[in-house]
Structure formats: C-alpha cells, structure tokens
Amino acid sequence: EILLTQSPATLSASPGERATLSCRASQSPNVNLAWYQQKPGQAPRLLIYGISNRAAGVPARFSGSGSGTEFTLTISSLQSEDIAMYYCHEYHTWPPMYTFGQGTKLEIK
Amino acid sequence: EVQLLESGGDLVQPGGSLRLSCAASGFTFDNYAFNWVRQAPGKGPEWVSAITAGGGGTEYADSVRGRFTISRDNSKNTVFLQMNSLTVEDTAVYYCAKCFRTTKDAFDLWGQGTRVTVSS
Numbered sequence: 001e002i003l004l005t006q007s008p009a010t011l012s013a014s015p016g017e018r019a020t021l022s023c024r025a026s027q028s029p030n031v032n033l034a035w036y037q038q039k040p041g042q043a044p045r046l047l048i049y050g051i052s053n054r055a056a057g058v059p060a061r062f063s064g065s066g067s068g069t070e071f072t073l074t075i076s077s078l079q080s081e082d083i084a085m086y087y088c089h090e091y092h093t094w095p096p097m098y099t100f101g102q103g104t105k106l107e108i109k
Numbered sequence: 110e111v112q113l114l115e116s117g118g119d120l121v122q123p124g125g126s127l128r129l130s131c132a133a134s135g136f137t138f139d140n141y142a143f144n145w146v147r148q149a150p151g152k153g154p155e156w157v158s159a160i161t162a163g164g165g166g167t168e169y170a171d172s173v174r175g176r177f178t179i180s181r182d183n184s185k186n187t188v189f190l191q192m193n194s195l196t197v198e199d200t201a202v203y204y205c206a207k208c209f210r211t212t213k214d215a216f217d218l219w220g221q222g223t224r225v226t227v228s229s
Contacts, residue, residue: 097156100154
C-alpha cells in the first residue's frame, strides 16, 4: 500500500502570493496522482488528475507537477476563494487501494 | 444536470446495519466505475469500496471487507452500499464518487454525502 504524506499541514499566505503544496509517496513506480479541493461542508472537488492535468472548469492558476515520489500543487496567485483543505490522491492500482493524503489546510493572511 | 445524490444515512446502534444509495443522473451511468469514500469528522477522505462499470468487479478497504457490500443497478442508475456489523469507527460522511474515465482513475464527480452515525 502506498502512503501519501502532505506538507505543510497548514499554509498561510497572502492574496496574490504563490502557494506550493507538497505530496510525497512512500514508493514508486507508476504512481498516478490527483489533487482535490474541499471547502467546509462540501464534497471534495477534483482539481488535477494524472499529476498535471487540470479538470474541467478549474482556473489556470492551479497547476500540478512532479514525478517518482514527489508531487506538487501550485496556486500561482492566491484568491480568497482558495481557502480550503487540499488532498492528494494516488490511484494507479487495480484492485484499487486508493490512498489519500492527510491534507493541507490553506489559509489566507 | 450531472449529479450524484446519496441517501440512507442515519443514526444506528453498534452492530446494526444500513443501506446507502447513490442515484446518478445526467450521464451514461453504465459506462463508469463508482466508489464509496468516507470522511470521519475532522479527518481526510478514506476510500471504502469500488465497483466496475458492469458490476462484475468489486473491491474493499481492509477496514470494511467482510462487513460491507457494494452493488449497482444499471437499470436504475444507482449504486448501493450495504453496511453490516457497524462499529463506532464507521461513523462518517459517506460520499459516492464516479471514476473519471477508466476503472483506475481520479474521482471527477462526487455526491453531497450522507451522514452515518454509529452510537449507542
């Protein structure tokens, strides 16, 4: 089973700043990764799939990158509506043992 | 409208059973695999179970295997989760989530969730 470790646990940044969220997988190869945004009281929303592909309707300020065991979600210019929890999600296997990271809480200063 | 709508969550005593439903609309239901994902209060999501598009393949997290059963009725565009022998650790919001394209894929559509509380 692949374990995902997200850092930092909490990230505080100012509007307009760049935010970088990390997700480390416990093993490789062939990790496939997604990122989700979850606002309070709402279901998770898919932002990024296949490490770097934006889902439909996701603003261009969100981007994903990485390879091997190190992955990154970058928000290029923070907006107030980006306040949320962000989770990474590994999904390369069938039978599936999908794994989620423990999340990064994004706060706006 | 493309959506998933869960129902069936409730307050149940330890050892009890519940059946959750997830009704899909706005897309070709039987083309896609589905999952149940739960989220305990203050915790991250936890994958629970998956079912292939045709229903012939099912998988479970170790924490629920032998107690939970996933199924689907493609004629009714609905996915089910039968939960037996419930424990307090099963308390969570349960989400239905659709696989994006293939069976092993990101989850591109989520329902609003249904709350399951296991307590005496």
